[in-house]
Amino acid sequence: MEFSELLSAMALKVxxxxxxxxxxxxxxxxFVMPFISTILGYDVFNPLEVVPEFTADVGIKKGEKIDYAIMRDGEVQILIECKKSTESLKIENASQLYRYFAVTNARIAILTNGVIYEFYTDLDAPNRMDAKPFLVLDLLDIDETLSPELRKLTKDVFDLDSIINAAGELKYVGQIKRTIAAQFRDPEDEWIRFFTARVYEGPITQKVRDQFTPLVTKAAKQFLNEQVNERLKSALGGSNFSTADPALQEDAVTSRAVAQDDLDRDTEIETTLEELEGYQIVKAIACSEVKPQRVVHRDSKSYLAILLDDNNRKPIARLHFNGKSVKYLGLLDSEKNETRHTIDSLDDIYQHAAHIRETVRSYE
Incomplete structure (x- = not known):
């Protein structure tokens, strides 16, 4: 599997x-051991590579343990501290990471709850772990721009110097992006004042701020919706998506950018966002067996077919979503006989993952 495929499979597992x-x-x-093994490529059962419950006495602190230490050439390179997946990550709860970072050769520290991975180094002061991460990986919302940098920490291409050199830019670009995202969700007074001052002539009183707060919030969301819709229209060959429908706007935002290289057919049949999201789920499941580019879709008036190698003789599944209040997932047996399964939501497709994988394997 390609590195991005491994990340997608890990995200699906989480x-x-x-x-x-x-x-x-x-x-x-x-989550964490599979991440170390599958994503970073280290053997979690080899104590020369991964040491669980790593101990290094620090001053008067004796016997404290860090959850994992990743070794290279007998030296600690990466420290990992874990919290449970239902717990939010707070740097003040990572005291062991701070202490161990100062007394080992590690240049990378990871704080994780198995869903979010925060990567730290010592940009601000040598041998002292920074208070803010230089890279944040959220497996439920993967930023694909981080994939090349994350890959530098894997066993096969470990490149510490390169990632440390890039850490400064990664740190601040990441913080800026998260700040912008926060302003879109819940704008602060400074954000409101910044835009109000550029469109409103007159003193910005409290009454004016109260008036413009919902306007700035609404404008920001509409701008984001329009950008997403433009990408979708481009991906679908110019299909018309109206941003006037609030429900469609919400679908556009939550669906994100749908894999554009999978939508290169120009047909008269309209492929809906829901069909594309269903296709992406089936594709993600099938990726455990074959490369993702081999899983394609063809739309028709009655259903959207998902095929292996764009071959009608290799159907993986069918999505019967067209204009129906009840939606069906069509699965095929070895004789190509279809059985339709009712699905209440797209997440129900995951319940049939074993059948989908078995169908793909049968063609190999």
């Missing part, structure tokens, strides 16, 4: 299992 994990030990076993 999404499917997160609600069932309620302890720190469960988080380590279900």
């Amino acid at each position: 999404k499917n299992q997160r609600d069932a994990i309620t302890t720190e030990e469960g988080t380590k076993n279900a």
Whole structure:
């Protein structure tokens, strides 16, 4: 699998299992160890590579343990501290990371709850872990621009110097992006004042601020919706998406950018956002067996077909969503006989993951 495919598979695992994990030990076993093994490429059962419960006495602190230490050439390179997946990450709760970072050769520290991974180094002061991460990976909302930098920490291409050199830019670009996102969700007074001053002539009193707060919030959301819709229209070959419908706006925002290279067919049949999202789910499931570019879709008036190698003789599934209040997922047996399964939401497709994978394997 390509590195991006591994990340997608890991994200799917977290999404499917997160609600069932309620302890720190469960988080380590279900999420963190597979991340170290699958994503970073280290053998979690080889103590020369990964040391669980790593101990290094610090001053008067004796016997304190860090959850994992990743080793290279006998030296500690990466320290990992874990919290349970239901717990939010707070740097003030990572005191062991601070202490161990100062007394080992590690240049990278990771604080994680198995869903979000915060990567730290010592940009501000040598051998002292920064208070803010230089890279934040959220497996439920992966920023694809971070993938090349994350890959530099993997076993096969470990490039510490390169990632440390890039850490400063990553840190501040990431913080700026998260700040912008926060302003879109809940704008602060300074943000409101900034835009109000550019469109309103006159003193900005409290009454004016109260008037413009919902206007700035509404304008920001509409701008974001329009940008997403433009990308979708481009991906779908110019199909018309009206931003006047609030429900469609919400769908556009939550669906994000749909894989544009998978939508290159110019047909008279309208492929809906819901069909595309369903296709992406089936594709993500099938990626455990084949490369993602081999899983394609063809739309028709009655259903959207998902095929292996763009071959009608290799159907994986069918989505019967066209204008119906009840939606069906069509699955096929070895004789190509279709059985339709009612689905209440797109997440119900994951319940049929085993059948989808078995169908893909049958063609190999």
